Amino acid sequence: MKPRLILLAVFMAIAFMALGADRTKSAAMIERHSSAPGAEVTVIKGGDLSRYGLSEYHSLTLPSATAATADEIAAAVSADIASATDREVSYHNGRIKYAFLTMPTADDGLNRYVIYVCNPAKSGRRRVVLIDIKGKATARQLQNLIKITSK
Amino acid sequence: MIRFTITILTLAAASVTATASTAPDTLKTVENPTEVTIVTGGSRSLSLTVKSDSSRYDFLAENTPEKSEPTIDISFPFIDNVRKQHTKGRRTKWRSFAMRGIYAGASMPSDAVPGLRTGWELGISQLSGVELLSPSRRTSLTAGVGYFYRRQKVGNGSHLSDNGHGRIAITPAPEGTHSHSSSISSFGLQLPVMLKQQLIGPTGMAVGVVGLWNTYTTASTKWTDADGTTCKRKMKGLHQRAFTVDALLIFNFGSEIGWYARYSPMHLFHRSTGPEYSLWSTGVNIGF
Numbered sequence: 335m336k337p338r339l340i341l342l343a344v345f346m347a348i349a350f351m352a353l354g355a356d357r358t359k360s361a362a363m364i365e366r367h368s369s370a371p372g373a374e375v376t377v378i379k380g381g382d383l384s385r386y387g388l389s390e391y392h393s394l395t396l397p398s399a400t401a402a403t404a405d406e407i408a409a410a411v412s413a414d415i416a417s418a419t420d421r422e423v424s425y426h427n428g429r430i431k432y433a434f435l436t437m438p439t440a441d442d443g444l445n446r447y448v449i450y451v452c453n454p455a456k457s458g459r460r461r462v463v464l465i466d467i468k469g470k471a472t473a474r475q476l477q478n479l480i481k482i483t484s485k
Numbered sequence: 486m487i488r489f490t491i492t493i494l495t496l497a498a499a500s501v502t503a504t505a506s507t508a509p510d511t512l513k514t515v516e517n518p519t520e521v522t523i524v525t526g527g528s529r530s531l532s533l534t535v536k537s538d539s540s541r542y543d544f545l546a547e548n549t550p551e552k553s554e555p556t557i558d559i560s561f562p563f564i565d566n567v568r569k570q571h572t573k574g575r576r577t578k579w580r581s582f583a584m585r586g587i588y589a590g591a592s593m594p595s596d597a598v599p600g601l602r603t604g605w606e607l608g609i610s611q612l613s614g615v616e617l618l619s620p621s622r623r624t625s626l627t628a629g630v631g632y633f634y635r636r637q638k639v640g641n642g643s644h645l646s647d648n649g650h651g652r653i654a655i656t657p658a659p660e661g662t663h664s665h666s667s668s669i670s671s672f673g674l675q676l677p678v679m680l681k682q683q684l685i686g687p688t689g690m691a692v693g694v695v696g697l698w699n700t701y702t703t704a705s706t707k708w709t710d711a712d713g714t715t716c717k718r719k720m721k722g723l724h725q726r727a728f729t730v731d732a733l734l735i736f737n738f739g740s741e742i743g744w745y746a747r748y749s750p751m752h753l754f755h756r757s758t759g760p761e762y763s764l765w766s767t768g769v770n771i772g773f
Binding site: 340365366368369370371373376378382383385386391393400426427431432449451453454461463465479480481482483484485 | 557558559561562564582618621622623683687740
């Protein structure tokens, strides 16, 4: 009985680890900081998204992230930049300002994108927006969909 | 004649920009000025205006701050409706999670049972679970399932003896034998229900009860006879309680490393079928 139980526990642990293997580092950051004070999380699945060729939309907005949190998220985005198949990244003072990343195709065959924006906020803090998107839409279609304003 | 030396201006400029550590230098001497303006190059500009008439000077300093970082905003056509719904008022939210609370620590008997010593334990308190987040997202109620392993040692001249029919007891070690080593091992599933509160940033605490489903419990005892023969005996089919309850307190410093204390008031074995003891345990908790 004991070996069976231990085997079951080990398989369960492996299964849960495997569930996380398909995720981007940015997606992990969204989950990790989703309960941070002031965090705004938007999760959309199905519905209107299908009109735009998308199936999942996860976003995290930290309106007043500390430098440490912003750096942690930027590090995760940097890791995703390294593994992205296509990338559009802009920097300001050596810091990633904006990133549009085309990530390797997900296990379910859908395209996956990561969008990152880091703006200044009050008292040296940062306003961080991190978006993880999955869908059939191409990068060009998605870029046409996004409205970007710069001040 | 009114003489005005730019040295003074650069001193003034230095005081305005708080870079007084650089020595002032005479750049230019202007005679009878009505207005002098200095603009430094680069992104930071300083203009110092001197207005004078025949009787007095007015010093006007103006510091143009460093060119501010541009801001970028992005929006999606499908997000506006969601935002509107979202800003009507935050609601409680359910979410699922995996792998929280990997822990290891020491377990100490709280009852004075002769021979029972400090043991150790490890496990994952929440291999998977669900979480109900409050509107503020700082408080949550979690329920999950994990597993545990606990090993309690017996020593100090005592050992575990088999009283037949799955009953065990801690008894003094027989004379003429030595190197006694006995332990009670318990493995099973745990079902924690925790109330979690974030205190400062990701630092927080959680308190709750943990149901333990004691699926497998064994005892083993090992000794060496007078003639040097090492003997080992494993006792199975013990009369452990199927379900016990612990109280758990966790303090996490940041979102990863923390400290936990656990109190197990219920005896592992049914009455008169094994040693009766409660436990305190404490150790390190990873993942909050």
